[in-house]
Amino acid sequence: MGGSLLKPVILIGIVYAILKFVVPNIPGSAPLPASLIFLYLMLTTSGIVIFATLSGESKDAFWNPIQRFLTGENIGGLQVLRYGVLLLFPLMVGWQTYSSTATSDAPPSENRTIHPAPPGEYTGLSNPVPKTPDTIQQGKGFYAAFCSPCHGGNFDGKGPAARGFNPPPANFSDPTTIAMLQESYLFWRIKKGGVGLPIEGMPWKSAMPRWEVELPDEWIWKIIMGEYDGAHQAPRTWE
Amino acid sequence: MQQQGGWFQRLLQAGRGHGGMFSALLWAVGLLSLPALAFGADVAPAAATEYRDIPYIGSRNLVWVVAQLHLLLAGFVLGVPIFAWLCEVVAWKTGEKRYDKLAKEFTKLLTSAYATTALFGGILLFLLISFYPKLMNYLTDIFFPSFIVYCLLFLVETATLYLYWYGWDAMQDGHKKTFHIFLGFMLNFFAFFIMIVPNSWATFQASPVVLAEGSDIARAWAATWNPTWWPVNIHRLIANVVLGGYICGAYAGIRYLSARNAEERDHYDWMGYVGNFIGVFGLLPLPFAGYWLMREIYQYNQQMGITLMGGFLSWLFILQAMLIGVLFLGSNYYFWLGITYRIPGSELKYRKSMLSMLIILLLCLGVWMTPHSLVASLEEARKMGGTHHPLLGVFGVMSAKMTVSNLMILVTFMSFIMYWRAGKEETAGWAKAAKALMSALLVLAGIAVVVLGVWGYFVPAIIRINYFSTSQVMIVLFVMLTITPLTALLLKSAKTTTEMVWGKMPPRAGYALVLNAIMVILLMTLMGYARSSSRVHWHVYGVLRDSSQYAFSPALGYAAGIMALNTFLFCMIVAFIFWVATMSDKAKASHS
Numbered sequence: 001m002g003g004s005l006l007k008p009v010i011l012i013g014i015v016y017a018i019l020k021f022v023v024p025n026i027p028g029s030a031p032l033p034a035s036l037i038f039l040y041l042m043l044t045t046s047g048i049v050i051f052a053t054l055s056g057e058s059k060d061a062f063w064n065p066i067q068r069f070l071t072g073e074n075i076g077g078l079q080v081l082r083y084g085v086l087l088l089f090p091l092m093v094g095w096q097t098y099s100s101t102a103t104s105d106a107p108p109s110e111n112r113t114i115h116p117a118p119p120g121e122y123t124g125l126s127n128p129v130p131k132t133p134d135t136i137q138q139g140k141g142f143y144a145a146f147c148s149p150c151h152g153g154n155f156d157g158k159g160p161a162a163r164g165f166n167p168p169p170a171n172f173s174d175p176t177t178i179a180m181l182q183e184s185y186l187f188w189r190i191k192k193g194g195v196g197l198p199i200e201g202m203p204w205k206s207a208m209p210r211w212e213v214e215l216p217d218e219w220i221w222k223i224i225m226g227e228y229d230g231a232h233q234a235p236r237t238w239e
Numbered sequence: 240m241q242q243q244g245g246w247f248q249r250l251l252q253a254g255r256g257h258g259g260m261f262s263a264l265l266w267a268v269g270l271l272s273l274p275a276l277a278f279g280a281d282v283a284p285a286a287a288t289e290y291r292d293i294p295y296i297g298s299r300n301l302v303w304v305v306a307q308l309h310l311l312l313a314g315f316v317l318g319v320p321i322f323a324w325l326c327e328v329v330a331w332k333t334g335e336k337r338y339d340k341l342a343k344e345f346t347k348l349l350t351s352a353y354a355t356t357a358l359f360g361g362i363l364l365f366l367l368i369s370f371y372p373k374l375m376n377y378l379t380d381i382f383f384p385s386f387i388v389y390c391l392l393f394l395v396e397t398a399t400l401y402l403y404w405y406g407w408d409a410m411q412d413g414h415k416k417t418f419h420i421f422l423g424f425m426l427n428f429f430a431f432f433i434m435i436v437p438n439s440w441a442t443f444q445a446s447p448v449v450l451a452e453g454s455d456i457a458r459a460w461a462a463t464w465n466p467t468w469w470p471v472n473i474h475r476l477i478a479n480v481v482l483g484g485y486i487c488g489a490y491a492g493i494r495y496l497s498a499r500n501a502e503e504r505d506h507y508d509w510m511g512y513v514g515n516f517i518g519v520f521g522l523l524p525l526p527f528a529g530y531w532l533m534r535e536i537y538q539y540n541q542q543m544g545i546t547l548m549g550g551f552l553s554w555l556f557i558l559q560a561m562l563i564g565v566l567f568l569g570s571n572y573y574f575w576l577g578i579t580y581r582i583p584g585s586e587l588k589y590r591k592s593m594l595s596m597l598i599i600l601l602l603c604l605g606v607w608m609t610p611h612s613l614v615a616s617l618e619e620a621r622k623m624g625g626t627h628h629p630l631l632g633v634f635g636v637m638s639a640k641m642t643v644s645n646l647m648i649l650v651t652f653m654s655f656i657m658y659w660r661a662g663k664e665e666t667a668g669w670a671k672a673a674k675a676l677m678s679a680l681l682v683l684a685g686i687a688v689v690v691l692g693v694w695g696y697f698v699p700a701i702i703r704i705n706y707f708s709t710s711q712v713m714i715v716l717f718v719m720l721t722i723t724p725l726t727a728l729l730l731k732s733a734k735t736t737t738e739m740v741w742g743k744m745p746p747r748a749g750y751a752l753v754l755n756a757i758m759v760i761l762l763m764t765l766m767g768y769a770r771s772s773s774r775v776h777w778h779v780y781g782v783l784r785d786s787s788q789y790a791f792s793p794a795l796g797y798a799a800g801i802m803a804l805n806t807f808l809f810c811m812i813v814a815f816i817f818w819v820a821t822m823s824d825k826a827k828a829s830h831s
Contacts, residue, residue, distance in 0.1 A: 023630065023631075026630060028629055028630060029628075029629060029630040030622055030623040030624065030628060030629050030630070031619065031622045031623065032628065032631070033613050033614065033615035033616070033619040033620075033623070033628075034615075034616075034619065035613065035614040035615065036609065036613055036628075036631070039605075039608060039609075040605055043601050043604060043605050043608075044601070046568065046601070047597055047598070047601045050568065050572055050597060051593070051594060051597055053747060054572075054575055054576065054579055054586070054590070054593060055579045055586050055590075056745065059745075106616070106617075107616075107617040109614050109615060109616055109617075110614075110615050110616065110617055110619070110620035110626050111554075111612065111614050111626065112612065112625075112626050113549070113550055113551055113553065113612055114549070114611065114612050114625070114626065114627055115545060115549035115550065115611075116545070116549070116550045116551065117542045117543070117545040117546040117549075117550040117551075118541065118542055118545065119542070120542055120781065123540060123541040123542045124540075124541065166620075166621060166624075166625075167620070167624065167625035167626070168624045168625060174632075175633075175636075175696040175697065176611065176627075176632055176633060176635065176636045176696075179699070179700060180549070180636060180700060182541055184541065185541065185545070200550065200551040233699075234698075234699030234700070234701075235699075235700075236699075236700035236701065237699070237700070237701050238538050238701065
């Protein structure tokens with residue numbers, strides 16, 4: 001029984017194994033959170049159900065064994081397993097409900113917004129410092145002095161102090177970080193630092209200093225130019 | 240006044256009666272009170288009420304529900320005439336009477352649906368005036384010329400609708416039919432303006448253009464022509480076609496599931512096919528319009544753009560991806576079921592293609608649904624080095640999303656072409672070459688879309704936005720505009736090998752149609768929340784601040800509850816409209 005059920009079960013098992021054990025071991029990767037694995041497994045299951053129900057024959061081949069198993073019709077030795085499933089399933093649902101609602105000492109899920117919206121006064125600002133080789137070089141110099149210990153000499157977020165921070169310092173060479181943002185955004189972030197983040201950015205989680213107390217605005221603008229140039233990225237613009 | 244005077248005289252008389260002692264006391268009190276008059280003169284008149292509230296429900300929730308229902312109904316009454324008119328034109332051109340019957344069946348809904356929409360519009364207006372007088376005063380001051388235009392549009396739209404519906408049977412032949420088609424066109428023409436005038440009020444709130452000086456008309460015109468007005472107009476116009484199509488599909492699905500005889504099954508199966516087709520027809524260009532809208536928002540204001548795409552509303556777009564994904568899967572599933580059940584023998588021929596398309600759709604959906612910031616436990620976040628996965632994090636940005644949405648559009652288009660060609664054998668001598676060309680076009684387009692998507696990571700954002708994303712869209716449009724006429728030409732001389740059989744679809748096809756309609760409604764409620772929340776604590780962004788107790792954005796979970804409620808209420812209202820409109824037909828059918 002259930003020959004056509006075996007394939008979907010194996011497929012789901014393979015997808016799970018890939019997500020759980022293969023993807024994390026790809027160089028430069030990391031383990032996937034359970035929420036993402038669940039999402040991908042749901043997609044796989046949806047695909048299986050869609051494909052299995054495309055025709056009457058395939059639907060019957062897919063569904064009939066499940067129906068027979070659940071109703072206990074001619075399943076012979078699988079009767080014990082059926083009782084086990086019928087008993088375990090509600091227990092699992094109950095356990096899931098209990099564990100998601102019971103008081104726990106586990107910290108809440110991490111749902112920090114990495115790029116929260118900037119305050120209105122920082123939108124629309126443009127870099128007042130002319131972009132010349134000299135100013136870029138000066139910016140890189142300031143970067144080396146103030147930023148590179150954490151964000152790294154290669155602009156990759158791997159400075160000597162980076163390992164002490166969680167979350168780690170931003171990797172500017174990643175095309176999904178500063179390349180997505182306008183210069184004014186970086187100006188806000190450098191000037192106000194971690195404590196200036198709005199609530200969804202979890203200001204308590206960032207160790208970024210509030211550089212406005214130490215650096216003049218002009219230096220900050222130069223650092224921004226140096227950062228983009230050094231990381232081989234360009235800021236978001238509309239022209 | 241007379242009563243007051245009498246009271247005062249009686250008081251004076253009483254004073255005289257007590258030897259003038261009371262009068263003197265009164266004068267003394269009066270003199271001592273004189274400075275109070277000076278203080279009283281400084282007191283400003285009572286401040287105008289800015290907000291009112293309603294207990295338990297809350298004014299914002301009530302306005303939210305009524306506004307969303309009004310908008311959904313408006314989408315319905317603007318989408319259905321487009322749908323009905325297209326069907327009428329098809330019937331007029333091809334002579335297929337069933338399209339005319341379908342068009343009439345849906346136009347019948349319009350009179351009651353139109354009244355219900357206007358009713359909700361009226362309720363919304365009264366609620367807004369009552370709960371948000373400050374905002375309404377401000378908007379009236381700017382937009383009152385367009386309020387008058389709006390009223391005039393309603394008059395001509397109503398008159399056209401009455402002529403279109405009540406003149407249906409009387410205008411069936413010759414020039415009269417041509418005039419009826421013209422009336423249908425005018426109905427949609429006025430409806431379009433009825434849509435874009437209030438759009439200007441809503442978009443003004445998000446991207447205001449305020450003239451300090453100038454005539455009333457100049458100020459209203461400047462406010463109307465704000466940066467997001469046309470993107471919203473186009474997006475809503477297409478979305479209304481989608482809504483109209485899928486609601487028609489859902490209606491057909493329900494009637495199909497409850498059909499009592501073969502004739503009904505045939506009719507509603509065919510109606511479901513038409514509804515799904517028109518829904519998909521609108522769905523294919525919808526992501527392009529949405530992308531344009533978001534681009535304009537981002538360009539208008541970085542803060543609003545980031546709030547939506549990267550800030551606290553970014554998770555909303557994961558929900559959006561999920562809903563659109565289900566819609567794409569549902570529409571394709573319906574096409575594939577159509578191939579299997581309506582064209583017997585085709586299933587074996589196309590099963591492998593369906594599997595390939597399904598896998599591509601799921602992979603694309605997987606990428607689309609992968610967020611930039613992941614939900615992770617503290618332990619998981621530590622292992623990843625933050626909430627951004629070092630490898631799959633690249634799927635969380637627009638370059639990836641644009642690529643997969645284009646691929647999903649291509650796949651859905653392929654499904655439609657496959658359905659169109661199923662059961663037919665091309666006889667033209669150039670058929671082989673044409674098919675090879677079409678396959679090559681599809682494959683090359685798919686590769687080009689992926690290459691541009693990957694390349695998009697390595698170029699400045701503006702290059703990606705202005706050139707790469709636009710090129711992806713143009714490539715997909717080019718494929719659709721090339722393959723559609725080519726297929727039509729190819730099938731003109733084709734031999735039908737298997738006749739299409741209506742009324743044989745399994746019940747799950749009907750459920751798929753209902754699911755699609757619900758997905759579209761949920762999507763509209765979700766994007767209503769997005770549009771409103773992106774203004775954060777402003778009634779009019781950057782101009783008029785929300786100083787009410789509701790000057791905060793509700794959490795997504797709470798908003799999801801209201802969205803579900805709105806979807807449910809809208810479905811109930813639409814079901815009621817269908818029930819009322821078809822009541823007499825059912826009675827006639829049972830008597831005959």
